[in-house]
Structure formats: structure tokens, C-alpha cells
Amino acid sequence: MLRARAFSGANAGRSSGSRRSLACNRFINAAFKTPYPTDTAQLPTEAPTDVVYDAVIIGGGMGGLTTAAKLVAKGAKVVVLEKYLVPGGSAAHYKREGYTFDVGSSMMFGFGDQGTTNLITKALESVGKRMQTVPDPTQVHYHCPPSSAHPEGLNVQVWRKYEDFVAELSARFPAEAAGIKSFYDECWAVFNSLNSLEMKSLEEPRYLMGEFVKNPIACLTLASYLITNTGDVARKYIKDPELLKFIDLECFIWSTVNADMTPMINAGMVFCDRHFGGINYPVGGVGAIAENMVDGITERGGHVVYKANVKEIITEAADSSSSSSEPSIRATGVRLADGRVFRGKSIISNATRWDTFEGLMGESKMPESEKLFRKRYKKSPSFLSIHMGVKADVLPPDTDVHHILVETWEQMEQPRGTLFVSMPSLLDPSLAPPGRHIIHAFTPDWIDAWQGMSPAEYEAKKEAVADEICARLEKLFPGLRAAIEFREVGTPRTHRRYLSREDGTYGPIPSRRPLGMLSMPFNSTSVQGLYCVGDSTFPGQGVNAVVFSGFGCAHRVAVDLGMEPGWPAVDKAYAGLLNYVRDRS
Numbered sequence: 001m002l003r004a005r006a007f008s009g010a011n012a013g014r015s016s017g018s019r020r021s022l023a024c025n026r027f028i029n030a031a032f033k034t035p036y037p038t039d040t041a042q043l044p045t046e047a048p049t050d051v052v053y054d055a056v057i058i059g060g061g062m063g064g065l066t067t068a069a070k071l072v073a074k075g076a077k078v079v080v081l082e083k084y085l086v087p088g089g090s091a092a093h094y095k096r097e098g099y100t101f102d103v104g105s106s107m108m109f110g111f112g113d114q115g116t117t118n119l120i121t122k123a124l125e126s127v128g129k130r131m132q133t134v135p136d137p138t139q140v141h142y143h144c145p146p147s148s149a150h151p152e153g154l155n156v157q158v159w160r161k162y163e164d165f166v167a168e169l170s171a172r173f174p175a176e177a178a179g180i181k182s183f184y185d186e187c188w189a190v191f192n193s194l195n196s197l198e199m200k201s202l203e204e205p206r207y208l209m210g211e212f213v214k215n216p217i218a219c220l221t222l223a224s225y226l227i228t229n230t231g232d233v234a235r236k237y238i239k240d241p242e243l244l245k246f247i248d249l250e251c252f253i254w255s256t257v258n259a260d261m262t263p264m265i266n267a268g269m270v271f272c273d274r275h276f277g278g279i280n281y282p283v284g285g286v287g288a289i290a291e292n293m294v295d296g297i298t299e300r301g302g303h304v305v306y307k308a309n310v311k312e313i314i315t316e317a318a319d320s321s322s323s324s325s326e327p328s329i330r331a332t333g334v335r336l337a338d339g340r341v342f343r344g345k346s347i348i349s350n351a352t353r354w355d356t357f358e359g360l361m362g363e364s365k366m367p368e369s370e371k372l373f374r375k376r377y378k379k380s381p382s383f384l385s386i387h388m389g390v391k392a393d394v395l396p397p398d399t400d401v402h403h404i405l406v407e408t409w410e411q412m413e414q415p416r417g418t419l420f421v422s423m424p425s426l427l428d429p430s431l432a433p434p435g436r437h438i439i440h441a442f443t444p445d446w447i448d449a450w451q452g453m454s455p456a457e458y459e460a461k462k463e464a465v466a467d468e469i470c471a472r473l474e475k476l477f478p479g480l481r482a483a484i485e486f487r488e489v490g491t492p493r494t495h496r497r498y499l500s501r502e503d504g505t506y507g508p509i510p511s512r513r514p515l516g517m518l519s520m521p522f523n524s525t526s527v528q529g530l531y532c533v534g535d536s537t538f539p540g541q542g543v544n545a546v547v548f549s550g551f552g553c554a555h556r557v558a559v560d561l562g563m564e565p566g567w568p569a570v571d572k573a574y575a576g577l578l579n580y581v582r583d584r585s
């Protein structure tokens, strides 16, 4: 099932046992060591409260940190208030018994060297940082259910080289070879257009007009896909129901919804960046990205404060010149659980929209636009996560780093139906003790299944569900259960507690067919001075996605603060137009 293959060059560091890879890894760690303190007791819990910041950012996930990085790079006075002990939120890491585990998945898009869509690389560069990465030869290895055409199960590897992937998928569906090429080629039309634009705020008309003038073809191409979903494009070219299910799965593993619910612009980004920039793993673990960002932010005079639990967004009556018809209020600061108040000209929330507007603002102040958002979007499930340390010899040579296991198509979207597996120590052996590997298995799950239990029942259920999942994974890794030396199970309750995300949700998903990319709000909100960033804003879930939202947010805020040029007069009309279209979706 795990086909062996030859791969050399960039991939030479992959086989964890090889002396070459370990030596190479030691060099990498020495050359790119981050000064970020390893002892959390050394991390700052204070920042001045007697100043008015240009931006007060609630939350140090990748969305909040990117916004901070872009703003400090412009000379803005910024404070990031993070409730937890370390930065990165869903993209942080933690250490146990010699292992460094990524909290979320380990599959990084946007980490290449070229183009304009290598957003993680660019976010780090904006604060003078660059990280060593290890290229992954495949994005993912799919293990799909058997069918009459594929009695052993549909088995597909998404190779880094586009042509190799298309050839492999076409070999599985020879009658659809032309359709496969046409579908993915259309994704390239979207990606190539994205990859020629400067990535800034799509709700800033001066920038948008400038891009239309510089790149009219790219902008018109993207405009033509604004309201298109991926399923519609797939069905133009592909008829085989099993292949259409596969395309659904291609979307589901990152959007948690099927192709009909996934905007085509996002699919263009994901389905092509994996071949253009490739999937690249940061040496030292995913959390090292956030740590490097924090170093860059603080080196430029920004503050990142830990154990800073924001309880309230402070608002006051505002002038009614806002474009909105609602009572005008302006966000002016935040209050922490310990009573400290931080004041800012702009307040930026990296918490989810649910946590921001129901939790920090209070439902009585919920703007109409947020009520509409709640009709269009619902919370996606959370994840059940099993972090394991295993004996290395349970993984055959050339095992792929990421796997997806679906046993029946009906199960795909069900809780615990699709199993996701990431094994980042195959790329960076320093994450595990010698002779050991990390297996991180995770699967969508709802918080309701984990409520109302005694602590003992909760612990027993965690172990029972993890046993069941490990038994299913034996199909991919025979002998797995006997090879496990460390196992820790996180549930949706764990995600809620440590990531402060309501119900532990992975992010918003559309409640009905979305209007392509236009359904999702950008960064401004109808409360003056209050912005959202992260996966509750366009383009949604994903590290490179929330980094893009950080680029957009920083640009919009910088224009509103007068630090970048804009067209305030056109702003209002343009915002009104976007809202008009969105409210009708």
C-alpha cells in the first residue's frame, strides 16, 4: 500500500536513519537557531499601558502575528495580547518527552521562494527573518475506498511535480485523462493570476485599481472566478462519480467541506501552490514560524505579551459618518481579565468571530452584519488529535509524510470518518528522539460528543476512541499499536481550552452554497476601529490563508491610520457595494 519510490536531491534528508540527514539537520539547526526563549517563564507578560497603540491585537495566532509584523515593519506602535504561554495558536508546537509536536497539521503551503503567493516566506521577510525548510516530495498520499474500478482501494499520491501527479491520477482514471488535465489546468489559470498580484487588502480600492492597471488580465481572470465554486468547474470536465468524489476529498482535507462549497479561487491556490512552491516543512517545527515572527516583531519595537487574557473590547459612541446604518460605536481599547486596559487607534481580533462578537463585545452590541454572517456560516467541527511517539522501524522506507484514509465515501464528511496523518519527523528528525518518529493522527469531531461526562468517563472515552483510530491506522502501518511509546489524546474540549476557540472549531464553513470567495467577510467590521483577522475572515482556514488575511488586515489598518495612501471617499461606496453583494449571497 505504501509504494516505495526513488527520490533524491532536495529530498535526500528525508530518511531519518541516514547519517547524512542527521548531519545535515545539525547544520541546519545551528545555522538557523532562533533566539526565542525555550523556557516560557522568560516570556514577557507586561507591556506599557500608558500609551495609545496604533494597533492592539487580540491573539498571537498566525493571523494576528502577520498583521503585527506588517504593521511594525511600517513603523506602527503595536501590542499583541496572547492568552496562552506561547505564540502560534493552532500553528504552535509543544514538547513532551523529547518530542516536538505540532498542535495542528504539519502541511505548510506558501513557503516557497518565488512568486507573490509564498505568503509565509514573505511574512517572515517583512520582519527580516528567513527559515530553513525541508521540501516534501508529496503533498499527501490518499487511501480511498475500494470500487469496481479499484477493487484494492483508490490509492493516489500528490507528487510535488504537477505532471507526475496528473499522470498518476490519469492512470487511475484513463477514460478521464483529458478531463483531469483540463480541470487542474483551469486551477492553474487562477493560481497564475494570483501569483502575479501584490497581496494586499481586497477592500482597499486604491490598491485594487492599481493592480487592475498593472495586471488587467490577471485581475479580470480572478474577477471572473469571484463567485465560482470548485464543484461547478470539476463537473464541466469530469463525469466519473468516483473521480468527482476524489475531487470532493481534495477540497475536504483543507476546507472541511466538499467541492460545491469550496470557492474556486481557494482551490486554485491550494491545488497549484503544492506544485509551484511545494509543501515545505520548517526546520524545528511549525511553531518555530510563530517564534521567528515574534523575534522579528519585538526586534522592531513591537510588544508580544503572554498570559494576557482579553475579556472585553471597550467601545464608545462614535461619529455617525460611518457607511453603516447601525448605531455608531467605535472600539478604543481592550480590558484583560486581570483588569489592565490597553488603548489603541485600531483593535484587531484574531479570535474567531463567535468569540469576538459574542464573547468580547457582548451580544447586545452585535452588528447586523454579524447576524447575517451567522446565517451564512456555521462553526466547522473541531478535531480529535492523537500525538504519538513510535519506534521508527514501524514506518517502511519512503513512507509519505501526510496520509488521508477514507474507508467509505459515505463516511468522508462524518465525525471521525476521514483520518488525517502527519509525520513531520520524516522531514526533520530532530523533532523526535533517535530511533523514534512522530505520528500525529487527527480527524474532524464535534464538541457535543465530549460534553457532560465525569473526568473519569472523559479519560476513558479518549483512550477508547484513540484505540479505535489506531486500529484503523494498522491498515497503513501494520504493527503500529505495538510500536507506540508515547500517546496523548486531545479532543474538541482540548482545542477549546488551549486555543480559546468556541467549541474548539477549526473555523467557519458555509451553511449553504457560498457565493464563491465573496461570501466571506474581509477585515473591516461595522464597528469603527475594530478589525478581524484569521480564519473568520477571507479566505478562511489554513496557515497561508490566515497569513493572507494578516496582509490584508495590516494594509487596511495602515490606510485607515494614514500610514499608507488610500481613497477614503471611494472607500465608503466600495465597502457598501461589497456588503450589498455579500448580503444577497
Ligand SMILES: NC(=O)c1ccc[n+]([C@@H]2O[C@H](COP(=O)([O-])OP(=O)(O)OC[C@H]3O[C@@H](n4cnc5c(N)ncnc54)[C@H](O)[C@@H]3O)[C@@H](O)[C@H]2O)c1
Residues within 6 Å of the ligand: 058, 059, 060, 061, 062, 063, 064, 081, 082, 083, 084, 087, 088, 089, 090, 091, 103, 104, 105, 106, 107, 108, 308, 309, 310, 311, 350, 351, 352, 355, 498, 499, 500, 501, 506, 507, 533, 534, 535, 536, 540, 541, 542, 543, 544, 546
Ligand atoms: N497545516 C495547516 O494548514 C494548519 C496547521 C495548524 C493550523 N492551521 C490553521 O490555522 C488557522 C487558525 O489561525 P488563526 O490565526 O486564525 O487563529 P488561531 O486560533 O491559531 O490563533 C488565535 C490566537 O488568539 C488567542 N486568543 C483567542 N482569544 C483570546 C483572548 N480573549 N485574549 C487573548 N488571546 C486570545 C489564542 O490563544 C490563539 O493563540 C486554522 O484555521 C487552521 O486552519 C493550519
Ligand SMILES: CC(C)=CCC/C(C)=C/C=C/C(C)=C/C=C/C(C)=C/C=C/C=C(C)/C=C/C=C(C)/C=C/C=C(\C)CCC=C(C)C
Residues within 6 Å of the ligand: 105, 106, 107, 109, 140, 194, 197, 199, 202, 211, 219, 220, 222, 223, 226, 253, 254, 255, 265, 266, 267, 269, 270, 402, 403, 404, 420, 421, 422, 539, 540, 541, 542, 543, 544, 545, 548
Ligand atoms: C472586486 C474584488 C474583490 C476583486 C477583483 C478581482 C481580484 C483582483 C481578486 C483577487 C483575489 C485575491 C488576491 C485572492 C487571494 C486569495 C488567496 C491568497 C487565497 C488563499 C487560500 C489558501 C487556502 C484556502 C489554504 C488552505 C490550506 C489549508 C486549510 C490547509 C490545511 C491543511 C490540513 C488540514 C492538512 C491536511 C493534513 C493531512 C493530509 C494529513
